[in-house]
Amino acid sequence: MAADIKKLERKGLNNKRTAELMVELLNGACGLVFNAPLDMMIEQRIRERLPDLRYNQLCSLTQLANEAESISTNKDTRELTPGRILRVNDALNGAMALWLSDFSGGIGDFVQSYRKFDAFPVAQKIYQHFQARNKGKLDPGDEYLLVDEFAEMLGVRDWYQWIDDPGVAPQPAREQAAATDSHPQGTTNPALLRSMAMASTMYLLAALERFEKLPATKVKQIALEISVLGMSGLDYSSPEKKYRLNAIPGEEFSALEVMCLMHAGLRQVEPEMDTGMDLDEPFSTAKKLHTARLKFRLSRSGIVL
Structure with a gap:
């Protein structure tokens, strides 16, 4: 941590901006953990159910992949991002690049830029895990299990928590208390x-x-x-x-x-x-x-x- 702080200080960031940047980067990494498995599953279902859109879909995915690659390889971004967060981003973007290479039928090399990163072996393991899980039957809601599984593989499961949808029916008081005890929320989540x-x-x-x-x-x-x-x-x-x-x-x-x-x-x-x-x-x-x-x-x- 001290090395990351000193690195940001050398970049001229004050204390408040450094803290804000860390929150932004952490939220971004958590968002990627959440979205990566869901996006891969959603895009596959779109292709299965709406095959006439496949060319539009590939154009859109290619553009997103190019944007992710541009950010992932940006020298300034990599210098500012703490190593642990960088590893999460590299691994998940690499896994999605591997997925897109297969999904697109090999029309482009989306993986090349990620091969040089230390996290690429983790990216390969994550994508292999996704392939294995995707071969079996995934029931509605199982995609969220994939989020947790990806997070476990990255060692960041404690970076986020699941909370009940505010639209669900209220639980009986005893069950609600038990759920609160087992899933701390807000300021009660150390x-x-x-x-x-x-x-x-x-x-x-x-x-x-x-x-x-x-x-x-x-x-x-x-x-x-x-x-x-x-x-x-x-x-x-x-x-x-x-x-x-x-x-x-x-x-x-x-x-x-x-x-x-x-x-x-x-x-x-x-x-x-x-x-x-x-x-x-x-x-x-x-x-x-x-x-x-x-x-x-x-x-x-x-x-x-």
Whole structure:
């Protein structure tokens, strides 16, 4: 993580933009995990049921494949993307390229650009798994099992969670409680929070730099306001900036940002308090980065700690 952060700093990104970029990249990778198996199955069904559209379909798929290849091979994109996320993207785009090569009857080489990537053997395994599963009978809804199977092969099953469709009939209270216990949602999902550790680190670093200019009473005011806000739940799986704080007028924050503000604030004014959030590890990293930056600024001013 530290190496990825330093790499982004060298690119001139500030703490907040680095955190936002990490959330965007993580959401993009999760979206690819979800869409890759579904898209392959949907396109096959379109060809089976609407064969007259096959030429239009191939044109569309070729264009999408070219766009994916352009992004996947872009030097700047690859330099900015953390290695683990890059591996997921390369493996899934490679698997879809293998699928399209077969699906199109070999009219184009969609795979060549992916062969040079370290994740290509994983791409081959994922596509082989898809082929094996596709030979059998897949009942409605089984495509979502494929999403989980792809994620397991990539080691990212803890990056997302399934939640009930809000349109389903309400469950009896006992069943609903059991489902909630076994499938944590929103801010009660520590695995999801851990998967966003890099973004959390940068938001925590930004919070520490904000708080170094404020008195302890103001820091406590911010932390307490967020703790009250959090009583109604904070969905940090969403990057949407929809939270406003009276203590910080004129700014809007995502759920993860306000959680990091609260955690950093309480660690300063109430260090023994349990915040209930699994942010201590990224906070420790953020503190080290903050201390290093502070020493650097002071050394440039001729002050030695």
